[in-house]
Amino acid sequence: MKEKILEILNDINPDIDYETETALVDDDVLDSFDLVSLVSELNSCFDINITVVDFVPENFNTLSALTALVERLSNGK
Amino acid sequence: MTYTSLMFALFCLVLLLVYYVVPKKFQWIVLLIGSVAFYLCSGVKYILYVVITAFTTYITAMLAHKNKREFSEKLPQLKETLSADELHAAVKKNERKSRAFMLCAVAVDLGILIVLKYLDFVLSNINTFLPEGSALPLFSFVLPLGLSFYTFSAVGYVVDVNRGKYEPERNFAKFFLYLTYFPQIIQGPIPRFEQLAPQLFGEHKAEYKNLRNGYQLVLWGLFKKMVIADSVAAIVGAMLKNTSVLSGLELWLGMFVWGIQLYADFSGGIDVSRGVSQMFGITLDINFKRPYFALNLTDYWNRWHISLGNWLKDYFFYPVAFSKGYAKINKYTKKKFGKFFAKTVPVGILSLILFTIIGIWHGANWGEVLFGVFNGVVILISTLCEPLFVKIRKRLHMEERVFFRIFRSVRTFLIITIARVISLPSNIAIAGSMLLTMFGIRSSGTSFFAFTGQMVQAGDLKMYLPALFGCILLFVVSFLEEKGNSVRDMINAKPMFVRVAIASVGTVIIILFGAYGIGYVASNFIYSNY
Structure with a gap:
């Protein structure tokens, strides 16, 4: 799952080191257009529904937080 | 009050x-x-x-x-x-x-x-x-x-x-x-x-720290509002009265002054708000991050009236972008027009709607609506062209060059200035005429570079020198902060007598050189009553 998320992230912006980045949202590393693409891709790839309630920086700042979010939503289906 | x-x-x-x-x-x-x-x-x-x-x-x-x-x-x-x-x-x-x-x-x-x-x-x-x-x-x-x-x-x-x-x-x-x-x-x-x-x-x-920092922020806000914004207001007023006779160059200069006035007025007011609040021990969010250093229009809107942009993102942009209806549109466009189109166009249109709302928020008139649409269209086009721009910048190794950064900031300032021409006059016909003159397409009866002096003569000449000094100081402070320095920390690191001297001089400057002169009536902030 983590590899697939990394692939989606690299597709959106390949110039970021997602393994070490800790503030993807807080530091505006990903802009609003990137974030909309990311959510859209994650929803369609993992058949989940990320809502605005899930859209908080803590869930999107790091690759591991994103993976945890996707895992949680996938298990809760 | x-x-x-x-x-x-x-x-x-x-x-x-x-x-x-x-x-x-x-x-x-x-x-x-x-x-x-x-x-x-x-x-x-x-x-x-x-x-x-x-x-x-x-x-x-x-x-x-x-x-x-x-x-x-x-x-x-x-x-x-x-x-x-x-x-x-x-x-x-x-x-x-x-x-x-x-x-x-x-x-x-x-x-x-x-x-x-x-x-x-x-x-x-x-x-x-x-x-x-x-x-x-x-x-x-x-x-x-x-x-x-x-x-x-x-x-x-x-x-x-x-x-x-x-x-x-x-x-x-x-x-x-x-x-x-x-x-x-x-x-x-x-x-x-x-x-x-x-x-x-x-x-x-x-706490002394809150009272001191709050007072410093209030002083800085009043300085921007009264020494800069209120002092140059007459120039903008005269420009709006004489748009048909001013030369193209004068209109550009007048619009630049309007950009300075607007920023000094709004950000000055926010500084006063934040400073007063800090004296009560309550921290308010920052609303400006040196917008005229922005590298592109998206960057500009991430630095100007930040709380409005964030509010619209959290309660309009993202809820729509994460909705099931949007997902269906996205899926359809991806199937029909490909990945890049699906990634940029629906979100670009959503962004266009967001900027139209920002325009309408600024005022109930067609000029403000067009102001929003113009911003949205420029951002949509630049998003579509971004992959090409990135390639060019990488190939020419331009990203790290200082002159290119300056070029991008100046270009962004010019774009936002053009947008403001659309919204500033009382009707769109005047805005159109101003733009034609500014781009040398229409002549006002004088040459493009002529100086009629009508804008400068409208105000009190002795107010312009402190305003000019204020602009230089504002630029220096903004530049230092853009470089990651905190001017407040620099001042607070000085000995007590230096800090007291700075605060005292600041207070005197506002009283003497600001618009508090004889006959002055405190003017409202441009963004009040929004």
Whole structure:
């Protein structure tokens, strides 16, 4: 799952080191257009529904937080 | 009572004394009394609107929360008695009920805003299609103080309560203080309940650091507002009166002055708000991050009136972008037109709508609507072209070059200046004529580079020198901060006598060189009554 998320992230912006980045949202590393693409891709790839309630920086700042979010939503289906 | 008036300074002084003298548990009541008194100074009857907004939002948020809480208490029992489908239906029904309460508040809050601010605009447009003599009457409502700021605060609050972000405030008086807190009511920043409420209702010691930093920020804000913005206001006024005779160069210069005036006025006002609030021990969000250093228009809007942009993203842009309807559109465009199109166009159109809303927020007229659309279109085009731009920049190794960074900032400033030409004059025909002159397509009867002097002569010449000095100082401070330095920390690291000297000189400059001269009447902030 983590590899697939990394692939989606690299597709959106390949110039970021997602393994070490800790503030993807807080530091505006990903802009609003990137974030909309990311959510859209994650929803369609993992058949989940990320809502605005899930859209908080803590869930999107790091690759591991994103993976945890996707895992949680996938298990809760 | 505007923030630059002496009356406001006395008001703050008295309130501060009372605030730090009363028992700490009553401090929020002092702020409430102060905020209500400040609001009543703008006109007694206008408080009715904010009371309606506050009461509706308070009640519906409580009902939405109560509905959710009662359901979650019943949930273990329902899980045992209902099938999975029935349980799912029950959950959805409960969510719809809570959402209905929320939408009720949103409808009332935004309804008041729309009627007061935009009804006349709609009616006057309808009237242009009606035969003479059958025009619909206009209402000419006087806007209550801080209308859009407290409305957006209220809407954000009820939406967040419904999202389960926090529990609703049970004390109506405290909630009313949150909506009407006097340092931010005139022009924001638009607060978030989870950040502001704990500070408003908490207990605060009189700390030297807060009083000192707050006073410094107030001084800096007043300096920007009175020494820069108010001093150059006459130039912009003269430009607007003489657009047909001024040369292209003069119009460009006049619009640059308008850009300086607008920034000094709005950011100065926010500094006063934040400084006053800091003296009460309450930190307000920053609303500006040196917007004229922005590298592109998106960057500019991430630095200008930040709280409005963030509010619109959180309560309009992302909720729509994450909706099922948007997902369907995205899927369809991906299938029909490919990945890149699906990734950029739907979100670009959404962004265009967001900027149109920003334009409408600025004022009920077609100039402001076009201002928003222009910004949205430029951002949409630049997003579509971004992959190409990135390739060019990488190939030419331009990213790290200083001159390229300067070029991008200047280009962004020029784009926003052109956008402002669209919204500044009273009608679009004048804006069109100004743009034609500025681009040398139309002649005003003089050459493009002619200097008629009509703008400069309109104001008091002795005011321009301090304003020029102010602009240079503003640029230096902004530059240092853009480089990651904190000018405040630099000043506070100096010995006490230097700090006192700076504060004293600053105070004297505002009194002597600012617009506080004989006959001066404190002017309102451009962004007040929004």
